[in-house]
Each structure stands twice: as structure tokens, then as C-alpha cells.
Amino acid sequence: MQYVEISSDFSAAHFLESEYIHGHNFKITAKFYGNLDKDGRQIDFDKAKETLDDICNEFDHKVMLPLSAENRKDNTATNKISVQGKNYEIPNDDIAFIPIRATTAEYVAEYIVNRLKEKFKSKNLKISVELEENYDSSATFFD
């Protein structure tokens, strides 16, 4: 068994109900497992890197928010959020709305795996994504 590994990064803020708003320089490592094609490649390195960078750019320098009934980008230019008794009004341009339950590293890693699976669905690859919040802590999702 072998795999191809592609990395990227982004800087973003997030919070859980039990936390204050804070940020990380997230590092992401995607691994692609599968059979080699007739040219002896698992995946085109450049395409994989470009796809991962594009996804990271959607989050870079943004506040990550779960896309939900109360967090939406339609109708208003800003979103009001309340965290630990503090109220914030954030321009939608500065928010990355993500269709997940909460912006934990675990859910974000799963979301990125699903995005990569969708992009490379013709290749029949297994994909894992490790999302590091810090050098000493990360979450990994395997499809």
C-alpha cells in the first residue's frame, strides 16, 4: 500500500459554545490511497495541491461558522453572533459558512475529505485529512 500526501494551510478563527473566539494557523495534510493509473500515478500532484489550496483559501483569514438557520449569508450583509455572553457583528465577507454541525477540527477535516472525494470521485481513491490546530494537536478523518 502506498499513498500520496499533499499539504496546505490557512489561518482562521472559530469557537465552540464552550469557548471564546480564537484563531489557529491550521495545517492540513491530505493523503490519497488507491491503485496507480497507467502512468504509474495515484493522483496528479498539481491538481491535488490546487484543489486543496482552493478549499483552504475559502477559509483563510475568515471566521468559520456552521451554516445553519441562524447563520446564513442571504438577506443581510452581516451576521450577529453571541459567544460566551459577548455579541459580535461580523461582515459576511469575513465569514466562511461551512455546512457542518460545529467548526471543530474533527468536522472540518471530514468536510474537506468530502470535498476532495467529490472533486476526485472518478479516481476511486481513499482519502484521509489531518487538520492540525497546533503542532501538538490534530484531528484526522478517514473516508
Ligand SMILES: [Zn+2]
Ligand atoms: Zn480552536
